[in-house]
Amino acid sequence: AYPCAGEDDWVAISLRNHAEWEAFCRATGHDAWLSDYRFASAEARTRHHDEIDALIADWTRERSKSEVAELLQGAGVPAAGVLKADEILLDPHLRAREFFDPVYVEDLGPVPLQRYFPPKFDGRGFPTRNPVPPFGEHTAEALMEVGLTEAEAREAAGSQGLVAPSAGWWDPDVVAARDAEFADYAGLGSILRFDADFLEKVRLA
Known part of the structure; x- marks a missing residue:
């Protein structure tokens, strides 16, 4: 995955063959890379893998992950933004595919949970059977x-x-962790941020 503009934003890109490498170079405006001896073949690109990664990262850093993914997908190159937890729940594609089912969880109410088998066959899915x-x-x-x-x-x-x-809900360590301020978790790097409207996002999911 390559870094993008935005807070801890990344995009995954896969260049599986020469055709996709050529499509990538043309879509990103780097036609000169096609005549660079370092990248002339799959073997050469493998040898200079780190250099390619650095060049691609320099390009992606200046763009949002959605911009990169949309551009490359339009050129036939496999690419997708790496979604954060809150972005997964509201992703248009996953919502259209009914990737999550609202499942009742004790003390929490309906919670969107990933279906145990997300793919669909002939338009039919496999919904979550029962709550835990x-x-x-x-x-x-x-x-x-x-x-x-x-x-x-x-x-x-x-x-x-x-x-x-x-x-274990009343275990002292669990209680201490549960009662800690979100700022403490953010300071430790355990969470990126806390969304005050997270309940609304869960409801929409």
């Missing part, structure tokens, strides 16, 4: 299968710690 069960949802049921009554099963599950209302 909450932690301990079937513990009492399993205990009843080995001979306990419903009352005994629920008592055993609760009193012996076999069921928790939320798995």
Whole structure:
């Protein structure tokens, strides 16, 4: 992937053969590269791979990832912007393909989750079947299968710690991480930014 204009923006480009290399050079206005001995063949381009990468990066840095992808795709060159998490949810192509299904998650409500098998055949997809069960949802049921009554099963599950209302949710380290300010995560590089309107983006997805 190559760096683009924008905050931590990148574009993926694949030049699989000479035809795509030629199309890339012409589309980007670098016809001179076609007569450069360093790039005259696949073998030569392999030897000078790092030089090509540097030249391409110099070109992509001055353009947005969407601009680069649109230009190269129009020339028949495989290219796509590397999407951030919030961009994935609102990507027009993924939305048109119904890439995400709204799945109910306990304590959160409907959450867009990737289908377990995203491709479609004959226009038909494979939607998410069921939400993930909450932690301990079937513990009492399993205990009843080995001979306990419903009352005994629920008592055993609760009193012996076999069921928790939320798995590890109250662990001190988890609580500390959950209560940390988003600025702390950004300072550590764990997140790029925090979108105040993220709930609206989730709703639109």
